Each structure stands twice: as C-alpha cells, then as structure tokens.
Amino acid sequence: MTRVWEWNRPVTVREVLEDLQKERSIAYTTVMTVLDNLHQKGWVRREAEGRAYRYEAVSTRAAYAAALMNEAWSASDNPAAALVAFFGMMSPEQRHALRDAVRMVQVDEPAEDAEQQAPEPEEAAPAEVDEAQAAPEGAAEAGSAEGDEPGASATGNGR
Numbered sequence: 001m002t003r004v005w006e007w008n009r010p011v012t013v014r015e016v017l018e019d020l021q022k023e024r025s026i027a028y029t030t031v032m033t034v035l036d037n038l039h040q041k042g043w044v045r046r047e048a049e050g051r052a053y054r055y056e057a058v059s060t061r062a063a064y065a066a067a068l069m070n071e072a073w074s075a076s077d078n079p080a081a082a083l084v085a086f087f088g089m090m091s092p093e094q095r096h097a098l099r100d101a102v103r104m105v106q107v108d109e110p111a112e113d114a115e116q117q118a119p120e121p122e123e124a125a126p127a128e129v130d131e132a133q134a135a136p137e138g139a140a141e142a143g144s145a146e147g148d149e150p151g152a153s154a155t156g157n158g159r
Helices: 002-007 013-020 028-040 061-074 079-089 092-107 111-116 121-134
Strands: 044-049 052-057
Touching: 002 013, 002 052, 013 028, 013 052, 028 044, 028 052, 061 079
Parallel strands: none
Antiparallel strands: 044 052
C-alpha cells in the first residue's frame, strides 16, 4: 500500500515492481499477487488497461491511519486510559500536531454544537454592566472587588 499511496495515481504492477526492485529483488508475480489481494480486500480498485490493470488506493493513508487508531481505541475496555497512554507516547511534534488537529475540528463544529456552549465572557459583559448599573447600591455581583469596573472578571481580564 505504501507504494500505491506514494505514487498518488493509478499504477501498474510493472511500475510498483520497478520501484521495489530499487531496494531488493522481488518477482513480478509476488507484486501482482499482493495487489490482487489488496483488491479483493477492498483496499485498492483496479481498472483494466490492455492486458494489465491499473491499481488505485481506495482511501488515503491518513484515512487508513485514522481507521486503525479508531479500531484500536474502540477495542479498549478503558478508552480514556488508552488515550492518556497514547498521548504519553507522543513526541512534542506529534502533540503539537494533535493540538492543531483539535483546533481544526473545533473550528469546523456545526452551529448546533456551538449553541450548546456557554457564551464567551466578552459577549456576556454588556448585560452584566447594565444589571450592575440598574441594581441598588450594595447589590453588585458577589465576588467583585472594590474598585473593579462593572463587568470585569475576577482575573482582571473583563472586556
């Protein structure tokens, strides 16, 4: 599969064979059998071209890797522990890639998921200011420090 993914286009047995032979000696029939087995398993599709076939990957390498990870994770009797152990095995570069991937998924969340989340503090600040100004003296929000501006958070990051 690696060779088929690397070509990133439909390939013949001969092309894969010549590519593999740069590294080791291998028979044409071996490559043909492997590609036929991959076709029977549904990993590649093939199209006749003269007396030969051109083989093309059914899914990307990334989709295949994701399916493997999902299968392994689903097989765990404690998925959370499996994830923690997996994250512990990651290099700093892999953890960075994971953070980027999580950000991309969060950006692509459907609108209905976003509606279920609490509003951002900046969105809530104007309503808090109006309520604080309309409330009688001494009825300001609990936890506000003296001298805080209305709507400011306890961390000083309001606005």
